[in-house]
Amino acid sequence: MTPERTKYRRTPYLIVTRERVARKDVYGSIDDHVVRQAQLLRGERDSDTVIVAMHPIGSPAYLPLFPELARTGLHVIGSANRYSTGDAALQMENVLLDLAACVRDxxxxxxxxxxxxxGWSGGGSPMMGYQAEAEQPKITHTAAGEPSPLAETELPAADGVLQLAAPRSRHRLLTEFLDASITNELEPERDRDAEFDLYDPANPNQPPYSADFLAAYRERQRARSRRITDFARDKLAGFAAAGHPEREHAFVVHGTMADPRWLDPAIEPNGRRPGWSYLGDPAVANHSPGALMRFTTARGWLSQWSLDAAQVDAGDAAPRVSAPVLVVRNGCDDAVPVSHQQQVFQAIGHPDKELAELPEANHYFSGADQRSHLATAADLVHGWMHRHGFMDKH
Incomplete structure (x- = not known):
């Protein structure tokens, strides 16, 4: 059944709570207020079900898929988290608190x-992580080992979860994107291992890559992630030892767009364009200020990006989720690897789960030929909502 497209209206509003904290992580926050900028997208038909979307970066209300869902008659709330000015200081534990405030409101x-x-794209793991914490809570401290209000907060559970072109987690995705040739975080342009520089034409390792090269490359990526994690932990430990436990350290991570999959389409094959990424030419994006994870803080790294410290992972959370789940995979995704969604889907421990694929859709539904794939994605979600009784007005 193809739903009729109708006009929808967009209503902005704020979700405001108060948390007493010693350190301000967001510029422009007033007093102890925590402010989330939300929008309700809905047509004329009433519904007692709403889709709630949140993403680590900005408001998802303007992402292509959510307005399209509203055009099918679904009610959608797209809410930013408290880190609306940027994700450098973002801690995923706080994002789960922001999501709880949105669901409760x-x-x-x-x-x-x-x-x-x-959860679309990077919003997927917080959604699955939130539902797991609502059903079977485990997190009591932040990834930096500090007490988290999550330990004392009852999260209202949702009735279903959508994973839409979403990776397993930001920290696993970034680890697989890290430039393995960088050996000096302060001066990456000086100290590089040319054997692992994907964008050096003199590198003897060229696609299609050998299994041995890929194994060595992945191990170096993990080792680099752990070096940065050690650096972040050492910084915080030093502050605490000096009597300044609330102090924070900001830093830059260079070379975060160097996944061999972009250059070798035989690795986890799908319909993506070889030599291209969701941010364009990956060689350019690798050092672009707009690339994934360029600016961060010690606590932000540990909570969002550290392979060993981050706690919010859709694959790890999935076994604790009993609500129905729909996983939508874009068949030409040039950001999210095929394996991530398969791992999440397989980790869901109950039978009320579906994995749907849009064979020709890229990550952002970008391009003149993508409009129909965007509409198909919305139809898939609409149909799943209908089959689960979420379209009924009681």
Whole structure:
């Protein structure tokens, strides 16, 4: 069944709570207020179910898929988290608290009876992680080992979860993107191992890459992640030892767009364009200020990006989730590896799960030929919502 497309209206609003903290991680915050900028997208038809979307970067209300869902008649809340000015200091544990505030507001103030969490791209792991914590909580401290309000907060569980072109987690994705040739974090342009520089034409290792080269490359990526994790932990430990436990350290991580999959389409094959990434030419994006994870802090690295310290991972969370789950995989995705969504889907321990694929869709649904794939994605979600009774008005 193809849903009829209708006009929808967009209503902006704020979700405001208070948390007493010693350190301000977000510029422009006033007093102890925590502010999330949200938008409700809905047509004229009433519904007692709302889709709640959140993403680590900005508001998802303007991402292509969520307005398209609203055009099919679904009600959608796209909410930014507290880090609306950038994710350098973002701690995933706080994002789960922000999501709880949004879900609670949707039910108690807006009157929705059912809530379905929707995570597109980097928003996928917080959604699955949130639902796992709502059903079977485990997190009591931040990734930096500091007490988290999550330990004392009851998260209202959602009724379903959507994973839409989403990686398993930001920290696993970034680890697989790290430039393995960098050996000096302070001066990456000086100290590089040319044997592992994917973008050096003199490198004897060229695609298609050998299994031995890939294994060595992946191990060096993991080792680099762990060196940065050790650096972040040492910084925080030093502050604490000096009597300044609330102090923070900001730093830059260079070379974060060097995944061999972009250059070798035989690695986890799908329909992606060889030599290209979701941010364009990966050789250029590798050192672009707009690349994945360029600016961060010690706590932000540990919570968001560290392979060993980060706690929010959709694959790890999935076994604790009993709500129905829809996983949508874009068949020409040039950002999210095929393996990530397969791992999440397989980790879901109950039978009420579906894996749907859009064979010709790229990550952002970008390009003149992608409009129809965007509409198909919205139809898939609409149909899943209908089959699970989320379209009914009680």
């Amino acid at each position: 949707a039910r108690e103030r807006l009157g929705y009876r059912k809530v379905v969490l929707a």
